[in-house]
Amino acid sequence: MNSLLDENKSYIITVKNLYKTVNSIEGSLTILSDVGFKVKPAESIAIIGASGSGKSTLLSLLAGLDRSTSGTIEIFGQSLNKLNEDQRASLRNKMIGFVFQSFQLLPNLNALENVMLPLELVGDKQAKSLATQLLDRVGLSHRLKHIPNQLSGGEQQRVALARAFVTHPKILFADEPTGNLDSNTGEHIIDLLFELNKENRTTLVLVTHDQRLANRCVRTIKLSGGRIV
Amino acid sequence: MNRLILAMRFLRRDSRSGELTLLMLALIIAVASSTAISLFANRMNRTMNFQAAEFLAADMVVSSPELIHTHYLQQAKKLNLKQSQTSEFSSMLIENEQFLLAGIKVVSDNYPLHGTLKVRQETYTQEQTLKHGPKKGEVWIESRILSALQLKLGDPLQIGEIPLLVSHIITYEPDKRGDLYSLSPRVMMNAADLSATKILQPGSHVHHFYQFSGAEADIVKFKEWLKPQLTASQRLMDIYDDRPKIGSALQKAERYLGLSSIVVVLIAGVAIAMATRRFSERHFNSTAILRCLGYKQNEVLQLFLWQFLFIGLIASFIGCILGWISQELLFQFLRDLLPAQVADPSFLAVLFGMIIGIVVLFGFALPPLLRLKQVSPLRILQRDLTPLPSSAWLVYGLAISLLVLLISQYTQDVKMTLSILIVGMLSLSVLGGLSYGLLGLTRLLLPHVNLTWRFGLQGLSKHQKSNITQILAFSMTLLAIILSFTVRTDLIRDWQKQLPINAPNHFALNVFAEQKDQLALDLKEQGITIENFYPVVRGRLGMSTN
Numbered sequence: 089m090n091s092l093l094d095e096n097k098s099y100i101i102t103v104k105n106l107y108k109t110v111n112s113i114e115g116s117l118t119i120l121s122d123v124g125f126k127v128k129p130a131e132s133i134a135i136i137g138a139s140g141s142g143k144s145t146l147l148s149l150l151a152g153l154d155r156s157t158s159g160t161i162e163i164f165g166q167s168l169n170k171l172n173e174d175q176r177a178s179l180r181n182k183m184i185g186f187v188f189q190s191f192q193l194l195p196n197l198n199a200l201e202n203v204m205l206p207l208e209l210v211g212d213k214q215a216k217s218l219a220t221q222l223l224d225r226v227g228l229s230h231r232l233k234h235i236p237n238q239l240s241g242g243e244q245q246r247v248a249l250a251r252a253f254v255t256h257p258k259i260l261f262a263d264e265p266t267g268n269l270d271s272n273t274g275e276h277i278i279d280l281l282f283e284l285n286k287e288n289r290t291t292l293v294l295v296t297h298d299q300r301l302a303n304r305c306v307r308t309i310k311l312s313g314g315r316i317v
Numbered sequence: 318m319n320r321l322i323l324a325m326r327f328l329r330r331d332s333r334s335g336e337l338t339l340l341m342l343a344l345i346i347a348v349a350s351s352t353a354i355s356l357f358a359n360r361m362n363r364t365m366n367f368q369a370a371e372f373l374a375a376d377m378v379v380s381s382p383e384l385i386h387t388h389y390l391q392q393a394k395k396l397n398l399k400q401s402q403t404s405e406f407s408s409m410l411i412e413n414e415q416f417l418l419a420g421i422k423v424v425s426d427n428y429p430l431h432g433t434l435k436v437r438q439e440t441y442t443q444e445q446t447l448k449h450g451p452k453k454g455e456v457w458i459e460s461r462i463l464s465a466l467q468l469k470l471g472d473p474l475q476i477g478e479i480p481l482l483v484s485h486i487i488t489y490e491p492d493k494r495g496d497l498y499s500l501s502p503r504v505m506m507n508a509a510d511l512s513a514t515k516i517l518q519p520g521s522h523v524h525h526f527y528q529f530s531g532a533e534a535d536i537v538k539f540k541e542w543l544k545p546q547l548t549a550s551q552r553l554m555d556i557y558d559d560r561p562k563i564g565s566a567l568q569k570a571e572r573y574l575g576l577s578s579i580v581v582v583l584i585a586g587v588a589i590a591m592a593t594r595r596f597s598e599r600h601f602n603s604t605a606i607l608r609c610l611g612y613k614q615n616e617v618l619q620l621f622l623w624q625f626l627f628i629g630l631i632a633s634f635i636g637c638i639l640g641w642i643s644q645e646l647l648f649q650f651l652r653d654l655l656p657a658q659v660a661d662p663s664f665l666a667v668l669f670g671m672i673i674g675i676v677v678l679f680g681f682a683l684p685p686l687l688r689l690k691q692v693s694p695l696r697i698l699q700r701d702l703t704p705l706p707s708s709a710w711l712v713y714g715l716a717i718s719l720l721v722l723l724i725s726q727y728t729q730d731v732k733m734t735l736s737i738l739i740v741g742m743l744s745l746s747v748l749g750g751l752s753y754g755l756l757g758l759t760r761l762l763l764p765h766v767n768l769t770w771r772f773g774l775q776g777l778s779k780h781q782k783s784n785i786t787q788i789l790a791f792s793m794t795l796l797a798i799i800l801s802f803t804v805r806t807d808l809i810r811d812w813q814k815q816l817p818i819n820a821p822n823h824f825a826l827n828v829f830a831e832q833k834d835q836l837a838l839d840l841k842e843q844g845i846t847i848e849n850f851y852p853v854v855r856g857r858l859g860m861s862t863n
């Protein structure tokens with residue numbers, strides 16, 4: 089009994105019998121069926137699969153952005169189904185970082201302010217210095233006051249990385265982080281991602297089409313038609 | 318604190334966006350117009366109150382043919398009311414073998430409680446304004462007594478048993494009553510001299526006046542306490558119930574201006590609602606990101622509410638200043654029609670503008686802002702995930718309650734408020750039904766028209782709900798403008814009907830029969846025509862019981 093508990097504790101993410109069904113005009117549509125896997129702390133996992141196979145949907149469930157139809161997701165032993173909207177928000181703030189393909193910086197705020205956002209939410213007094221440090225770490229110390237419009241795609245993605253890591257999250261979810269970048273810039277972002285992963289012992293869960301990115305992960309989960317294959 | 322800084326940061330970046338500029342402009346105009354009207358009304362009311370207070374020389378007066386119980390006065394003292402007393406009676410004066418019936422007024426030291434007396438020290442010197450009556454040993458008299466009794470200033474005047482020094486010529490007393498009885502020339506003396514004159518004997522015909530002033534609440538309390546105890550011959554007057562009513566023309570004008578400002582508020586409200594809708598939609602993405610980063614629903618909402626509160630305060634402040642200026646201009650413009658002394662507005666009337674601003678802003682902006690709370694963090698992955706539109710109940714409920722509040726505030730009339738509302742709602746539903754029908758008709762037409770038309774009409778019927786809302790908003794605005802024009806035309810016609818052309822506006826009293834022709838001649842020389850002379854006779858009416 090005890091060993092079973094310990095066993096569960098050694099995983100940071102546990103997914104069991106996960107289903108996601110949505111109602112569309114053509115009737116009910118099953119996007120994910122019977123998905124289950126476990127992730128250890130500091131592990132890096134790539135979720136790959138054809139377009140429409142359900143990768144983004146799986147990610148949104150793992151991050152608590154959406155609710156599953158059935159099955160359980162436990163993060164740090166906490167079942168996401170049992171948390172309400174606000175509790176999941178608070179979990180995201182404390183434990184989880186995000187990087188997306190695009191549209192993720194607030195167009196109203198400059199680079200520094202964007203990175204400070206998650207810290208300001210919890211009233212961190214050192215928000216500014218921590219954010220400056222991380223922007224320096226991703227090589228953008230000369231772009232602090234630029235708003236997203238004034239930054240290149242690669243620079244924007246680096247700001248997003250800085251913002252994702254500034255709270256020292258336990259897990260980082262990324263959906264096609266290199267999808268909008270040319271291969272050189274993409275390579276650079278991937279390097280940064282794994283460096284930060286090592287430095288912070290952050291668990292990485294990446295959705296990607298990019299084989300180079302998938303290759304650098306410890307493990308690969310392949311989806312096809314909503315099932316793990 | 319952090320949230321506030323963040324809100325200000327958002328606002329700074331957003332400040333150049335068109336919708337916030339439009340929103341501020343709309344709010345400024347709404348606040349300016351309603352502040353101007355409410356300040357105007359408030360100042361007019363206060364002016365009327367001050368005038369009434371001056372007219373009574375107090376906030377409240379009790380008149381009585383005999384002295385009143387001293388415990389009445391003690392009760393007034395308990396309520397911290399200031400008091401003064403006057404007594405009026407007629408007495409025959411005899412000096413230099415001349416006789417004159419004078420109206421004697423005996424005043425206490427703190428008379429008058431409101432208003433001032435005007436006196437002259439010599440016949441032709443400048444008038445002096447004083448806040449007290451004659452001192453002990455002195456009398457103030459009207460100048461016609463000087464000539465009638467062949468007296469000059471500084472002479473003694475025998476009042477009953479004692480001589481009093483004629484020290485001033487009195488030219489104005491605030492509470493002079495207009496009845497024939499008080500038309501006899503005035504002699505004013507101090508109450509301290511009264512008993513020595515020995516004029517007043519039991520059975521003398523005297524009017525006693527007891528003046529009181531103080532906070533409105535205390536006056537009202539005293540009045541309620543006193544009223545049931547008064548005898549049939551005692552009368553009570555106060556500035557709140559017995560003041561001269563503000564001219565009905567002015568009152569109508571006030572209402573008309575008030576209703577027009579509601580029209581302005583309504584138009585501004587529609588603009589605010591639409592601008593906020595755009596604003597919200599533009600912030601769906603930012604909100605989704607914030608929710609992703611762990612901001613709770615209420616935290617996101619607060620972020621935007623702070624911004625709107627800030628905008629609301631600034632716009633209302635500017636609106637208040639503009640309202641103040643326009644109200645000043647209005648008074649300048651109407652200067653000839655109004656009393657020379659116009660009261661300052663009360664502090665509350667200034668505050669009213671700020672309150673109106675915030676209430677109007679949130680009344681119309683809250684429903685679209687509340688949608689931001691519903692933005693799902695999932696939108697970050699599914700861009701077409703938009704929150705449901707705010708419920709119609711909330712949108713129209715808020716707007717209508719706000720209008721009810723404003724209309725009833727301006728009209729002070731339940732019936733009028735209700736009829737305006739019912740007519741408004743009826744026209745809204747008729748218009749809504751019409752638009753709905755028309756949009757349905759266009760769908761039937763679709764197969765029979767060419768491609769360009771089809772695109773246009775499809776667009777119309779696709780966003781049916783929001784299209785109907787917009788049609789309604791514009792129609793209501795037009796309707797309100799038309800209504801306001803109609804009311805204005807009616808108002809002017811009413812004014813013109815109130816008095817016949819060439820109605821007399823000056824009157825001369827106490828003209829003796831032998832002076833009549835001379836007066837008519839004198840006035841004619843000045844180019845003034847006399848409508849008519851009417852004889853005035855004092856008489857006593859009795860009622861026979863058999």
Ligand SMILES: Nc1ncnc2c1ncn2[C@@H]1O[C@H](COP(=O)(O)OP(=O)(O)OP(=O)(O)O)[C@@H](O)[C@H]1O
Nearest residue numbers: 110111112117119138139140141142143144145146
């Ligand atoms: N709310 C929804 N309603 C209807 N269908 C949906 C909904 N959400 C997702 N889908 C469908 O579910 C399938 C999986 O979508 P998902 O975005 O997870 O795919 P993906 O693997 O991320 O694809 P891509 O590589 O193109 O990003 C798609 O066919 C998508 O159209």
Ligand SMILES: [Mg+2]
Nearest residue numbers: 143144145263
């Ligand atoms: Mg995807």
